[in-house]
Amino acid sequence: MVLQAIVYARGELRILDQTKLPHQEQYDSLRSSIDGWHAIKEMRVRGAPAIAIVATLALAVELETMQTSGKLPETAEEVKEFVHQKLNYLVTSRPTAVNLADAARKLKKIVDAAAAEKDSTGEKVKNSYILAAENMLVDDVRDNENIGRHGAEWIVGNCTSSGEKVSVLTHCNTGSLATAGYGTALGVIRSLHANGSLERVFCTETRPYNQGSRLTAYELVHDNIPATLITDSTAAALVQKENISAIIVGADRVAANGDTANKIGTYALSILARHHGVKFLVAAPRTTIDLATASGEDITIEVRPSEEVRQFRGVKDRGKGDIDSQHWETISTAPEGIEVWNPSFDVTPAELIDGIVTEEGVVEKGHDGVFHLSM
Numbered sequence: 001m002v003l004q005a006i007v008y009a010r011g012e013l014r015i016l017d018q019t020k021l022p023h024q025e026q027y028d029s030l031r032s033s034i035d036g037w038h039a040i041k042e043m044r045v046r047g048a049p050a051i052a053i054v055a056t057l058a059l060a061v062e063l064e065t066m067q068t069s070g071k072l073p074e075t076a077e078e079v080k081e082f083v084h085q086k087l088n089y090l091v092t093s094r095p096t097a098v099n100l101a102d103a104a105r106k107l108k109k110i111v112d113a114a115a116a117e118k119d120s121t122g123e124k125v126k127n128s129y130i131l132a133a134e135n136m137l138v139d140d141v142r143d144n145e146n147i148g149r150h151g152a153e154w155i156v157g158n159c160t161s162s163g164e165k166v167s168v169l170t171h172c173n174t175g176s177l178a179t180a181g182y183g184t185a186l187g188v189i190r191s192l193h194a195n196g197s198l199e200r201v202f203c204t205e206t207r208p209y210n211q212g213s214r215l216t217a218y219e220l221v222h223d224n225i226p227a228t229l230i231t232d233s234t235a236a237a238l239v240q241k242e243n244i245s246a247i248i249v250g251a252d253r254v255a256a257n258g259d260t261a262n263k264i265g266t267y268a269l270s271i272l273a274r275h276h277g278v279k280f281l282v283a284a285p286r287t288t289i290d291l292a293t294a295s296g297e298d299i300t301i302e303v304r305p306s307e308e309v310r311q312f313r314g315v316k317d318r319g320k321g322d323i324d325s326q327h328w329e330t331i332s333t334a335p336e337g338i339e340v341w342n343p344s345f346d347v348t349p350a351e352l353i354d355g356i357v358t359e360e361g362v363v364e365k366g367h368d369g370v371f372h373l374s375m
């Protein structure tokens, strides 16, 4: 069965609550942009593409509900203003990933055009928004499948000799849970596995939020992909001892020069890859490339609460029965008085990246040693 983290039908949106994985598979209904904002802020949904899709679809559900309950304004101008205001609000949920800001910009243009049409009405503007948001959901899965194909071909062509199977290392969660489906870096790994080219994937635990141990490991077990979980601090020893062909990660924002913001720990992995002559790939849809941001220095890095580092959350008495809220426990692992610095992302300089995999292919640096990214 395909893992579906976002379940959408016109007027209805449900998300798999990722804070409860891998122990509980609980879907939450999102009925409004406020619900969407909270789901993102609380990390019930996370991952750059999934954040954009859930936020924009939550607003689509709100608009549809307004229509059915007779609360949708009649004039095109009022609905346009409402959509702008809600999109501006949704974009404040998390600052680093660019996909939501990019989607909001595109959707504003669409509702502006719909509102400017002769005979436009509030309902027509609403419909233009909903259709465009629904298309983004469909496009993301298709783009991820293409990212997977291009990335897998590049790895087989550039990191192996005589068709041997590859082992790769990945970080954080970039799979079906982080996107509309299939995944970016994890999409490449899915594609390697589907082609019979994957020996094994190693995934990092990804402290402090454990996207690797809780979410990536869950997806890999779900799909029966040969996989081994390691702690973050095991990565260097792994690359030193095992035959790792490539390290492949996702991205929250790729600046115009190729500098890439991604989950904290990505930069360390890129240095590790360079030291050992292992290829380092970033996989992301073109919506993650932000040409308006010149370099990594201009990317805002989200700093998350200190509790995520001082505490650990899990279930006790896993047993065989169903897990409910009573099984969850938060354990303190550090003294109360300690100060914490918990940046959620870091920036990998373009210099350390060998290729950026998008739905259109793999971009490598030119002869001048720099990435030439365009839209």
Ligand SMILES: CSC[C@@H](O)[C@@H](O)C(=O)COP(=O)(O)O
Residues within 6 Å of the ligand: 046, 047, 048, 049, 097, 171, 172, 173, 174, 175, 178, 179, 183, 184, 185, 211, 249, 250, 251, 252, 262, 263, 264, 344
């Ligand atoms: C396809 S997801 C790409 C990135 O968003 C992913 O690598 C990542 O860093 C996610 O961070 P998160 O804090 O879990 O939202």
